[in-house]
Structure formats: C-alpha cells, structure tokens
Amino acid sequence: MTRNRLEAFSDGVIAILITIMVLELRPPAGHDLRDLAPLLPRLASYLLSFVFLAIYWNNHHHLMHAVERVNGRVLWANVHLLFWLSLVPVATAWMNDASGVPTPVAIYGVVLLLSGAAYFLLTRALLALHGPETRLAAALGADWKGKISLLAYLAAVPLAYVSIWLAISIYVAVAVLWWVPDRRIERALAAHEHRARTDRAA
Amino acid sequence: MTRNRLEAFSDGVIAILITIMVLELRPPAGHDLRDLAPLLPRLASYLLSFVFLAIYWNNHHHLMHAVERVNGRVLWANVHLLFWLSLVPVATAWMNDASGVPTPVAIYGVVLLLSGAAYFLLTRALLALHGPETRLAAALGADWKGKISLLAYLAAVPLAYVSIWLAISIYVAVAVLWWVPDRRIERALAAHEHRARTDRAA
Amino acid sequence: MTRNRLEAFSDGVIAILITIMVLELRPPAGHDLRDLAPLLPRLASYLLSFVFLAIYWNNHHHLMHAVERVNGRVLWANVHLLFWLSLVPVATAWMNDASGVPTPVAIYGVVLLLSGAAYFLLTRALLALHGPETRLAAALGADWKGKISLLAYLAAVPLAYVSIWLAISIYVAVAVLWWVPDRRIERALAAHEHRARTDRAA
Amino acid sequence: MTRNRLEAFSDGVIAILITIMVLELRPPAGHDLRDLAPLLPRLASYLLSFVFLAIYWNNHHHLMHAVERVNGRVLWANVHLLFWLSLVPVATAWMNDASGVPTPVAIYGVVLLLSGAAYFLLTRALLALHGPETRLAAALGADWKGKISLLAYLAAVPLAYVSIWLAISIYVAVAVLWWVPDRRIERALAAHEHRARTDRAA
Numbered sequence: 001m002t003r004n005r006l007e008a009f010s011d012g013v014i015a016i017l018i019t020i021m022v023l024e025l026r027p028p029a030g031h032d033l034r035d036l037a038p039l040l041p042r043l044a045s046y047l048l049s050f051v052f053l054a055i056y057w058n059n060h061h062h063l064m065h066a067v068e069r070v071n072g073r074v075l076w077a078n079v080h081l082l083f084w085l086s087l088v089p090v091a092t093a094w095m096n097d098a099s100g101v102p103t104p105v106a107i108y109g110v111v112l113l114l115s116g117a118a119y120f121l122l123t124r125a126l127l128a129l130h131g132p133e134t135r136l137a138a139a140l141g142a143d144w145k146g147k148i149s150l151l152a153y154l155a156a157v158p159l160a161y162v163s164i165w166l167a168i169s170i171y172v173a174v175a176v177l178w179w180v181p182d183r184r185i186e187r188a189l190a191a192h193e194h195r196a197r198t199d200r201a202a
Numbered sequence: 203m204t205r206n207r208l209e210a211f212s213d214g215v216i217a218i219l220i221t222i223m224v225l226e227l228r229p230p231a232g233h234d235l236r237d238l239a240p241l242l243p244r245l246a247s248y249l250l251s252f253v254f255l256a257i258y259w260n261n262h263h264h265l266m267h268a269v270e271r272v273n274g275r276v277l278w279a280n281v282h283l284l285f286w287l288s289l290v291p292v293a294t295a296w297m298n299d300a301s302g303v304p305t306p307v308a309i310y311g312v313v314l315l316l317s318g319a320a321y322f323l324l325t326r327a328l329l330a331l332h333g334p335e336t337r338l339a340a341a342l343g344a345d346w347k348g349k350i351s352l353l354a355y356l357a358a359v360p361l362a363y364v365s366i367w368l369a370i371s372i373y374v375a376v377a378v379l380w381w382v383p384d385r386r387i388e389r390a391l392a393a394h395e396h397r398a399r400t401d402r403a404a
Numbered sequence: 405m406t407r408n409r410l411e412a413f414s415d416g417v418i419a420i421l422i423t424i425m426v427l428e429l430r431p432p433a434g435h436d437l438r439d440l441a442p443l444l445p446r447l448a449s450y451l452l453s454f455v456f457l458a459i460y461w462n463n464h465h466h467l468m469h470a471v472e473r474v475n476g477r478v479l480w481a482n483v484h485l486l487f488w489l490s491l492v493p494v495a496t497a498w499m500n501d502a503s504g505v506p507t508p509v510a511i512y513g514v515v516l517l518l519s520g521a522a523y524f525l526l527t528r529a530l531l532a533l534h535g536p537e538t539r540l541a542a543a544l545g546a547d548w549k550g551k552i553s554l555l556a557y558l559a560a561v562p563l564a565y566v567s568i569w570l571a572i573s574i575y576v577a578v579a580v581l582w583w584v585p586d587r588r589i590e591r592a593l594a595a596h597e598h599r600a601r602t603d604r605a606a
Numbered sequence: 607m608t609r610n611r612l613e614a615f616s617d618g619v620i621a622i623l624i625t626i627m628v629l630e631l632r633p634p635a636g637h638d639l640r641d642l643a644p645l646l647p648r649l650a651s652y653l654l655s656f657v658f659l660a661i662y663w664n665n666h667h668h669l670m671h672a673v674e675r676v677n678g679r680v681l682w683a684n685v686h687l688l689f690w691l692s693l694v695p696v697a698t699a700w701m702n703d704a705s706g707v708p709t710p711v712a713i714y715g716v717v718l719l720l721s722g723a724a725y726f727l728l729t730r731a732l733l734a735l736h737g738p739e740t741r742l743a744a745a746l747g748a749d750w751k752g753k754i755s756l757l758a759y760l761a762a763v764p765l766a767y768v769s770i771w772l773a774i775s776i777y778v779a780v781a782v783l784w785w786v787p788d789r790r791i792e793r794a795l796a797a798h799e800h801r802a803r804t805d806r807a808a
Contacts, residue, residue, distance in 0.1 A: 009259060012217030015618030020225060022692045023626060027700030031707040047689065054685050057615060076381075079256050083249065086224045094229035101233035179682075211461060214419030222427060278583075281458050285451065288426045296431035303435040413663060416621030424629060480785075483660050487653065490628045498633030505637035 003067050006078055010060055013082050018053045021046055021089045024096065042096045048171060049092045055178045056085060056115070066136045067126055077125040081118035087111045105167050106160035112171060113153035120146050149174050208280055209266050213259070215284050220255045223248055223291045226298065244298045250373060251294045257380045258287060258317070268338045269328055279327040283320035289313045307369050308362035314373060315355035322348050351376050410482055411468050415461070417486050422457045425450055425493045428500065446500045452575060453496045459582045460489060460519070470540045471530055481529040485522035491515045509571050510564035516575060517557035524550050553578050609673050612684055616666055619688050624659045627652055627695045630702065648702045654777060655698045661784045662691060662721070672742045673732055683731040687724035693717045711773050712766035718777060719759035726752045755780050 025046060028035035060081075091111040094104040123140055130136045152174050160167035227248060230237035262283075293313040296306040325342055332338045354376050362369035429450060432439035464485075495515040498508040527544055534540045556578050564571035631652060634641035666687075697717040700710040729746055736742045758780050766773035 008213060009217060011614060011618065012213065013221055015615060016218060016221040016622060017224070019619055019622040019626065019692065020221065022623070022695055023225070023629070025693070025696040027696055027703050027710075031704035031709055033709050033713075035709075036713070050689060050692070051685070054615075058681070075260070079253070083252060086221065086252070087227070089224055090227040090229055097229050098233035103233055103235050103237075104229075107235075107238070210415060211419060214415065215423055218420060218423040219426070222423065225427070277462070281455070285454060288423065288454070289429070291426060292429040292431055299431050300435035305435055305437050305439075306431075309437075309440070412617060413621060416617065417625055420622060420625040421628070424625065427629070479664070483657070487656060490625065490656070491631070493628055494631040494633055501633050502637035507637055507639050507641075508633075511639075511642070 003064055003070050006070055006075070007061070007064050010078060010082060011057070014053055014057045014060070014085065017086055017089060018050060018057070021049055021092060024089065024093050041099055045092050045095055048168075048175065049088050051175050051179070052112070052171075053085065053088060055175060056081075056119070059119070059178065063123065063126070066139045068130060068134070068136070070126075071129055073125045074122070074129060077118070077122040081115065081122050084111060084115040084118050088115070100164065102161045102164055102167075105164040106157045109153050109157040109160060109167055109171065112174075113150065113157065116146065116149045116153055120150065145177060149178065208272055208277065209263070212262055212280060212284060216255055216259045216262070216287065219288055219291060220252060220259070223251055223294060226291065226295050243301055247294050247297055250370075250377065251290050253377050253381070254314070254373075255287065255290060257377060258283075258321070261321070261380065265325065265328070268341045270332060270336070270338070272328075273331055275327045276324070276331060279320070279324040283317065283324050286313060286317040286320050290317070302366065304363045304366055304369075307366040308359045311355050311359040311362060311369055311373065314376075315352065315359065318348065318351045318355055322352065347379060351380065410474055410479065411465070414464055414482060414486060418457055418461045418464070418489065421490055421493060422454060422461070425453055425496060428493065428497050445503055449496050449499055452572075452579065453492050455579050455583070456516070456575075457489065457492060459579060460485075460523070463523070463582065467527065467530070470543045472534060472538070472540070474530075475533055477529045478526070478533060481522070481526040485519065485526050488515060488519040488522050492519070504568065506565045506568055506571075509568040510561045513557050513561040513564060513571055513575065516578075517554065517561065520550070520553045520557055524554065549581060553582065609670055609676050612676055612681065613667070613670050616670075616684060616688060617663070620659055620663045620666070620691065623692055623695060624656060624663070627655055627698060630695065630699050647705055651698050651701055654774075654781065655694050657781050657785070658718070658777075659691065659694060661781060662687075662725070665725070665784065669729065669732070672745045674736060674740070674742070676732075677735055679731045680728070680735060683724070683728040687721065687728050690717060690721040690724050694721070706770065708767045708770055708773075711770040712763045715759050715763040715766060715773055715777065718780075719756065719763065722752065722755045722759055726756065751783060755784065 025039070025042065028039055088111055091104075091108045095108050098104045120143075123143060123146065127137055127140065152170050156167040156170035159170070227241070227244065230241055290313060293306075293310045297310050300306045322345075325345060325348065329339055329342065354372050358369040358372040361372070429443070429446060432443055492515055495508075495512045499512050502508045524547075527547060527550065531541055531544065556574050560571040560574035563574070631645070631648060634645055694717060697710075697714045701714050704710045726749075729749060729752065733743055733746065758776050762773040762776040765776070
C-alpha cells in the first residue's frame with residue numbers, strides 16, 4: 001500500500017471541498033451596489049475557510065512527502081481527518097446564516113478543533129509506524145504548532161460566548177501561524193531529495 | 203487499453219461522490235446548540251455513506267493493483283459499479299428525510315446490495331480475463347468477504363421492515379468487515395513489487 | 405504544448421459532469437415504495453446520460469493516445485467539445501421535468517448532435533495537424549461511426565415530434581454503437597506500444 | 607516544495623469551478639421551444655465565464671512550465687488568484703439574475719480585474735524568485751497582454767454604467783486576446799524541452 005494512493009484521494013476530496021463552498025455564495029437579492037453589503041461577512045467567512053482548507057492541503061502534502069509507508073491505522077486516521085474537514089462547508093454556512101450569534105461561531109471552532117486533533121492523530125499514527133529515529137520524527141520534532149493550535153481552538157470555543165470577534169480573531173491567528181510552511185519538514189525533504197539524487201548519481 | 207485510465211476515472215468519480223454528499227448537510231434552521239440535535243441522525247448517516255464509499259475506493263485500488271489488463275467487459279462492469287455507487291448520495295438523502303420509516307432504509311440496503319453485486323461482477327470479469335493460475339486469482343481466493351456482504355445485505359433489506367435499527371446494524375457490520383484491508387491482495391502485491399524490484403535489479 | 409495537459413483538463417471536467425448529474429436525483433417526496441415510481445424515468449434518463457458521458461470520456465482517451473502533438477486549433481476544438489458536453493446535465497434535467505413532451509427530448513438530441521459534431525471537428529483538427537500518412541489517420545480511417553451518429557441524431561431531433569420513444573430509441577442505439585471500444589484505434593495503439601517497447605529494448 | 611503540487615491543486619480547483627457553473631443553468635420553466643428564449647443570455651454568460659476560466663487554466667499551465675521553483679510568496683499569490691477565480695460563478699449568476707442592470711455587469715468586471723491583478727502579482731512573485739536573467743523572465747518579457755487586460759477591465763467597470771453592452775464587448779475582446787496561446791512562453795518551453803532532451807541524450 002503506497003502513500004501515493006492516500007495523497008491522490010485526499011487531494012481530490014480537499015480540492016472539491018474548497019470549491020463547493022463557493023456554491024454557498026448566492027448572488028444578492030437586489031441589483032445595486034448596496035445589495036452587496038450583506039454579502040461581505042459571508043465573503044469574509046468563505047475566505048477564512050478557503051485559507052483554512054488550503055493550509056490543510058499544504059501541510060498534508062508536506063507531511064506525506066516525509067512518509068515512507070502507510071498502514072491500516074494511518075488510513076483510518078486520514079479518513080477521520082477528511083471527515084472533519086468535510087464539515088467545514090456546513091459549519092461556515094451556519095456561521096453565515098446566523099451573524100452575531102455565538103453558537104455557530106463556537107461550533108465552527110469545534111470543527112476546527114476536531115480537524116486539528118485528527119491531523120495530530122494522523123501524525124501520531126505515522127510516527128508510531130516510522131519510529132523515533134526516522135526522518136519523519138526529526139522533521140516533526142516537538143510539533144509545537146499542532147499543540148498550540150489545539151489549545152487555541154480549545155480556548156476559542158467558550159470565548160465565542162464572551163465575544164464572537166475574540167473567537168474569530170483566534171481562528172485567523174491560527175490560520176496565519178499555519179500558513180507559514182513547516183520549515184522543519186521542508187528542510188528534511190530537501191535533504192532527502194539531495195540524498196536521493198546523490199544515490200541515483202552514484 | 204491500460205488499467206491506469208480505468209483507475210483515474212473511477213478515482214475522480216468516487217472522490218466527487220464522497221464529497222457532494224456534504225452538500226446535503228444543510229445548516230440547522232435555528233442558531234442555538236439545541237438546534238443541532240435534529241442534525242445528528244443526518245450526520246451519522248453521512249458518516250456511514252462516507253465510510254462506505256471510502257471502502258469501495260480503497261478496495262477498488264487494491265483490486266486494480268493486482269490487475270494486468272482490462273477489456274470491454276471489465277469496462278462495462280466498472281461503469282456498472284460506478285452507476286450504483288453514484289446512487290448512494292440520493293439513497294442517503296432519502297433515509298435522512300424519512301427518519302424511522304422502513305422503506306428508505308431498505309432501499310439504501312438495495313443500493314448497497316447492487317453496489318456489492320456490481321463489485322462482485324467486476325471481480326468475475328477480471329478473473330475471466332486473467333485465468334485461474336494468475337496472481338489476481340490467488341489474491342482473490344474464495345472471496346468470502348464479497349459473498350458474506352451480499353448475503354448480509356440480502357437479509358438486511360427485508361429486516362428493515364422488522365426494525366430499521368437491525369438493518370442499519372447490519373450495514374455498519376459489513377462496513378467494519380470491509381474496512382480491514384484485504385490482506386490476501388496486499389500480500390500478493392507486496393510479493394509482486396518485490397519480484398518487480400528484483401527483476402529490475404537483475 | 406503537450407497532449408497530457410489537454411487530457412488532464414478534459415478528464416477532470418468530464419468526471420465532474422458525470423457526477424453532478426446525480427445532484428438532480430432528489431429523494432422522493434413520500435416515504436413508501438410506491439413513491440419511488442415517479443423516480444424511475446428520471447433514473448433511466450440519468451443512466452442514459454451517464455453512459456453517454458462515459459463513452460465520450462472513453463473515446464476521448466482512445467483518440468488522445470494516438471495523438472502526437474496539439475496546437476491552438478485543437479485546444480479550441482477540445483474546449484468546444486467540453487462546452488456542449490457540459491450542457492448534457494441541464495438537457496437531461498429538462499427532459500426529466502417534462503415527461504412526454506417532445507421539445508425537451510428534441511433539445512436533448514440537439515445537445516447530443518452538437519457534442520458529436522464537436523467531437524468530429526476535434527478529429528478533423530487533429531488530422532489536419534498530423535497529416536494523412538500518420539498513425540492517427542490510419543486509426544481513424546473513414547470514421548463511419550462518427551458520421552452515422554451525426555445522421556442518427558439529425559434524424560432523431562424531428563422524429564421526437566412524431567414519437568418521443570422513437571427519438572429515445574435512436575439515442576440508446578447510438579450509445580450502444582459507440583460503447584464498443586474503437587478497435588481500429590486500439591489496434592494502432594497496441595502496435596505503437598509494441599514498437600515503443602521494441603525501440604527501448606534495442 | 608515542487609511546482610507539481612501547486613499545479614495539481616490549481617488544476618483541481620479550476621476544473622471544478624468551470625464545471626459547477628453549469629449547476630446555475632436550470633432547465634426552463636415551460637416545455638416548449640419558446641421557453642428556451644429566456645435561457646439564451648444565461649447560456650451566453652456561461653459561455654463567456656467558461657472560456658474565461660479555460661484561458662486562466664491554459665495560461666497558468668504555460669506559466670508554470672517555465673517555473674523552476676516556488677516559495678511561500680508564490681504559494682500565497684497562487685491561492686490569491688484561485689480565490690478571485692472562485693468568485694466567477696457567483697458573479698456570473700448575479701449578472702444572469704439581473705439582465706440589463708449595470709451594477710452586476712460592473713461587479714463581474716471587478717472580479718475579472720482582481721483575477722487579472724492576482725495573475726499579474728503571481729508573475730511578479732515568480733520573477734522576483736527567478737531573477738531577470740532566467741528563462742521565465744525572457745518568456746514573460748514586457749507582459750503587455752497582462753497590462754492591457756488590466757487597463758481594459760479598469761475602463762470596462764465604469765463604462766458598464768454607460769452601456770452594459772460596451773462593458774461586455776470589452777470582456778469578450780480581452781478573452782479573445784488571451785485565448786491566443788502565449789507564444790513567447792511556448793517558444794521558451796520548446797527550447798527548454800529541446801535542451802533537456804539534448805542533456806539526457808548526452
């Protein structure tokens with residue numbers, strides 16, 4: 001069982017998820033410029049979810065490039081991640097339908113939290129398979145970004161009931177944190193590709 | 203005619219099917235936590251169909267990796283499988299719309315039964331093409347999983363009229379049975395890849 | 405400009421078209437077995453369009469495998485084909501909405517006719533680029549299937565006003581005609597792959 | 607981080623965007639030929655957006671083939687482009703809903719303008735990474751097409767309030783301008799492939 005199959009399936013599902021959210025963006029009811037105003041919060045939340053899914057796609061690829069083999073537990077962990085990611089569009093739509101109400105904002109955070117937890121479980125499943133002395137283990141390191149994100153989401157969910165803007169600010173901050181490509185994995189991959197190329201040349 | 207084309211087409215269709223089901227998950231009408239409650243059965247049936255399609259995708263890939271060539275009959279058998287799988291989203295939606303009513307649960311079982319039968323016909327078409335002394339035949343063996351699944355679905359459809367929970371339990375049980383990757387095919391593939399690598403090295 | 409890019413784009417669009425038609429299959433209004441009856445003509449027309457698009461996907465791949473290069477005219481011809489194919493779902497939906505009325509059945513035939521004509525133009529654009537002494541020209545030959553299909557659709561469109569079942573029978577007959585893989589192209593490809601393998605071995 | 611991942615993700619998103627627009631094409635309310643008439647402007651705007659997205663897909667591929675490496679800024683620039691492209695379906699739908707009203711036509715132009723600007727920023731990010739003495743820089747040259755398009759869109763947006771047909775004519779003219787494959791990049795790629803083949807042969 002190769003990692004290529006896992007990547008192709010995950011790519012397909014994430015690309016479709018990121019695109020079907022645009023189906024939620026209905027044209028405004030009126031025909032004038034002022035009719036666009038109620039669309040703006042909807043557009044902003046679409047942008048947030050768009051970036052959120054793009055980051056998962058990006059990090060998933062980074063992660064998989066350091067992977068050498070997969071097993072049944074990894075497969076389960078990956079489908080588990082895709083399941084929570086697939087709830088992002090409906091969570092976004094609920095947040096849009098109910099502007100200013102805390103529960104949909106909190107539930108959006110719950111979906112982000114469970115997606116993050118699923119990603120964390122995926123990295124654990126991969127580490128358990130590859131062992132502590134491998135390139136993957138070195139590349140992931142202490143995985144402080146994963147842990148900080150989970151703590152941030154955990155804080156944001158109850159804080160949505162204090163102020164939805166506080167919760168949304170935390171979501172945006174985590175997105176910014178993750179967007180930066182994971183340099184540790186990138187460095188490990190660069191070293192690996194260099195080694196592979198050297199091996200082939202030898 | 204290579205098997206790669208068959209795989210790419212099937213992958214595309216299954217990835218899209220698994221994702222469009224999420225379009226059925228409409229945000230709740232209200233804005234409070236209690237408004238989520240009516241969404242839970244819908245979410246559970248989405249999860250079941252999500253896992254169901256993920257298993258077909260997984261087993262399809264396992265199967266195709268043991269395949270050496272395809273012909274017109276295999277193509278027909280594959281499109282036939284994709285047709286029944288493509289009815290999973292609408293069967294899921296009907297089951298969701300009518301909670302507690304037996305007929306939609308039975309019809310969901312019929313779609314699973316016909317999908318299973320189509321998969322079985324696909325393996326027969328492949329076996330007819332490859333012959334009894336091939337790696338594919340050895341890998342499939344007696345195919346007891348395929349046969350048990352068909353019997354289970356056949357039992358579940360009428361049992362839905364006794365109790366929908368009995369039928370649904372059978373669907374879940376078959377999903378669990380299939381999720382376990384088919385070790386016979388995996389072993390055959392591992393042996394094949396080993397042989398291929400040895401050949402290349404020689 | 406390679407043919408691979410053309411193939412990947414066309415594959416993506418056709419796989420999505422074939423799958424989004426399933427969104428038209430809404431669950432029945434009632435919850436009983438008899439509520440399925442009005443769904444059956446809808447299911448039959450979905451099946452026809454499903455097979456129709458699968459055939460185009462299949463023949464497109466066969467055609468592209470005999471192609472050595474593409475140019476701007478081929479690109480235009482291919483996008484032109486995809487445009488008419490993309491109207492199949494809406495034409496199918498109209499035929500479904502108006503059971504027994506001739507115009508939607510005729511318009512469905514017009515979309516099939518224009519798709520067929522676009523495919524014919526694509527083969528002409530490819531022949532103009534490759535010349536009469538090439539493998540592609542030999543593989544296509546007199547292209548009687550393409551010409552017969554166009555004539556059949558041309559006849560079916562007015563015949564829909566005599567009897568919609570006559571027109572639908574013609575659509576089904578052409579689908580059956582095309583489903584049979586194009587053996588001329590297949591033979592040419594097999595010869596080519598044989599030659600390529602011989603070249604590599606030399 | 608390779609350009610292949612960027613290409614695969616962008617391909618997936620653009621192929622889905624181009625296809626989901628067809629979901630906007632609802633079958634006519636009536637069942638006669640005259641009921642098709644109100645569909646024609648909708649069909650024409652669908653065709654325009656279809657061609658528009660096909661051109662971006664095409665130029666994106668041309669551009670990426672001249673690229674040797676990508677970095678974080680390129681990734682951001684690419685997601686930024688995909689975001690604006692993903693608004694084409696909703697902008698098309700609004701223009702369709704409000705035939706003859708200037709604002710939706712102007713907003714459609716704004717989406718085209720921001721997509722064009724995002725594409726321009728992507729080329730700048732790539733140039734900044736590759737330097738002025740590279741094949742990419744030579745291939746892009748003065749990029750007069752990108753600059754003319756931006757100016758044309760900038761003019762079309764206010765002109766939509768004078769006459770929507772004037773604005774739409776400008777959109778069509780820019781589409782025609784871009785459809786012509788970028789010969790400079792094509793020439794550079796042909797030279798590159800020639801060189802690569804020569805290197806391999808050496």
